[in-house]
Amino acid sequence: MMQPSSGENVNQRIARISAHLDPPNLHMENTASVSRLNCRAKGGAAGFRVAVLGAAGGIGQPLAMLMKMNPLVSVLHLYDVVNTPGVTSDISHMDTGAVVRGFLGQQQLEEALTGVDLAIIPAGVPRKPGMTRDDLFNINAGIVRTLSEAIAKCCPNAIVNVISNPVNSTVPIAAEVFKKAGTFDPKKLLGVTMLDVVRANTFVAEVLGLDPRDVNVPVVGGHAGVTILPLLSQVKPPCSFTPKEVDYLTDRIQNGGTEVVEAKAGAGSATLSMAYAAVKFADACLRGLRGDASVVECAFVTELPFFASKVRLGRIGVEEIYPLGPLNEYERAGLEKAKKELESSIQKGVSFVRK
Numbered sequence: 001m002m003q004p005s006s007g008e009n010v011n012q013r014i015a016r017i018s019a020h021l022d023p024p025n026l027h028m029e030n031t032a033s034v035s036r037l038n039c040r041a042k043g044g045a046a047g048f049r050v051a052v053l054g055a056a057g058g059i060g061q062p063l064a065m066l067m068k069m070n071p072l073v074s075v076l077h078l079y080d081v082v083n084t085p086g087v088t089s090d091i092s093h094m095d096t097g098a099v100v101r102g103f104l105g106q107q108q109l110e111e112a113l114t115g116v117d118l119a120i121i122p123a124g125v126p127r128k129p130g131m132t133r134d135d136l137f138n139i140n141a142g143i144v145r146t147l148s149e150a151i152a153k154c155c156p157n158a159i160v161n162v163i164s165n166p167v168n169s170t171v172p173i174a175a176e177v178f179k180k181a182g183t184f185d186p187k188k189l190l191g192v193t194m195l196d197v198v199r200a201n202t203f204v205a206e207v208l209g210l211d212p213r214d215v216n217v218p219v220v221g222g223h224a225g226v227t228i229l230p231l232l233s234q235v236k237p238p239c240s241f242t243p244k245e246v247d248y249l250t251d252r253i254q255n256g257g258t259e260v261v262e263a264k265a266g267a268g269s270a271t272l273s274m275a276y277a278a279v280k281f282a283d284a285c286l287r288g289l290r291g292d293a294s295v296v297e298c299a300f301v302t303e304l305p306f307f308a309s310k311v312r313l314g315r316i317g318v319e320e321i322y323p324l325g326p327l328n329e330y331e332r333a334g335l336e337k338a339k340k341e342l343e344s345s346i347q348k349g350v351s352f353v354r355k
């Protein structure tokens with residue numbers, strides 16, 4: 001026990017005690033479950049272990065915060081190449097169940113991934129006005145490859161949620177890395193297209209005058225421009241749109257990301273709505289892992305070979321990929337455009353790893 005020194009004021013006392021504390025829950029050299037003042041908690045209530053890779057970023061921070069609030073998460077690993085000590089300290093003060101641990105820099109990447117059930121990847125640079133998602137390829141491809149190599153080594157059975165853009169190429173990159181490592185399981189690798197669904201629900205609800213929570217719009221294809229294919233003929237609850245409404249909604253859903261990039265005027269792309277969407281999707285993956293019945297969401301999966309589809313999530317990841325269902329003429333034309341662009345984006349990702 002530290003003894004109070006005589007003549008010490010409150011600020012001096014606090015400073016003296018703080019100097020004896022370990023860095024806040026940060027897994028540095030001294031990992032020792034960081035026993036601040038010998039607290040007994042070692043963490044690990046029943047639940048899943050989740051790692052966020054890119055946790056200090058615009059998406060990473062709110063995503064980490066929301067995952068800390070998720071009762072299915074028992075241990076939350078926050079990894080980034082910068083700033084994880086601060087983010088980890090901050091989030092670790094939330095009085096929710098998950099134990100938070102921070103990991104900083106490449107040398108701590110493997111430790112960050114060991115034992116995790118779900119790895120979420122929002123690492124990488126975002127767009128600025130005038131850029132396409134594909135313009136991010138040169139930087140983000142290498143980041144996703146590095147992180148995927150570490151996943152293959154340290155948690156080959158984890159479910160992987162890829163957020164980093166261009167998703168249409170980064171998911172094929174992860175798949176190729178896993179194939180090379182002999183760990184590829186198409187049931188476990190998912191590109192996160194949930195934001196397209198979240199936007200579609202919101203915009204359709206606005207047009208119809210409904211509560212967005214009561215609306216469900218399947219969005220298939222991919223996650224860039226024309227590859228984002230909302231199936232407005234399959235909206236639940238069943239409803240109909242005028243041709244003008246279909247044009248307006250399709251355009252707004254396909255360009256929702258650009259709408260945010262332009263509004264942010266150089267300060268990045270969607271972060272808050274993306275963190276919300278990522279957590280909605282991660283929660284679905286965890287409920288599937290827990291064995292909940294009928295967990296169905298849209299995601300970019302690797303079995304057609306790559307296509308965002310409605311999928312049922314279960315204990316092993318993707319348990320069923322639903323067919324597209326009946327498409328109207330407008331959607332069939334959209335599908336042809338989507339397929340063409342998707343093919344080249346997929347090939348670009350595959351070649352990046354094979355070259």
Ligand SMILES: NC(=O)C1=CN([C@@H]2O[C@H](COP(=O)(O)OP(=O)(O)OC[C@H]3O[C@@H](n4cnc5c(N)ncnc54)[C@H](O)[C@@H]3O)[C@@H](O)[C@H]2O)C=CC1
Pocket residue numbers: 053054055056057058059060079080081082122123124125126127136140143146147162163164165166167192193194195196223268269270271274
């Ligand atoms: N799938 C989707 O629907 C969406 C995807 N995105 C994408 O998500 C990515 C991240 O966006 P923001 O969070 O806004 O960017 P950001 O720049 O704010 O954050 C990215 C974070 O990644 C970290 N990072 C960079 N290299 C890393 C590495 N090798 N390992 C671990 N962390 C690393 C950075 O240090 C930074 O903290 C972008 O590629 C963006 O285009 C954004 C919105 C929606």
Ligand SMILES: O=C([O-])CC(=O)C(=O)O
Pocket residue numbers: 126127133165195256257258260261269270
């Ligand atoms: O548009 C971007 O660059 C980010 C993104 O993927 C989205 O908001 O859908």
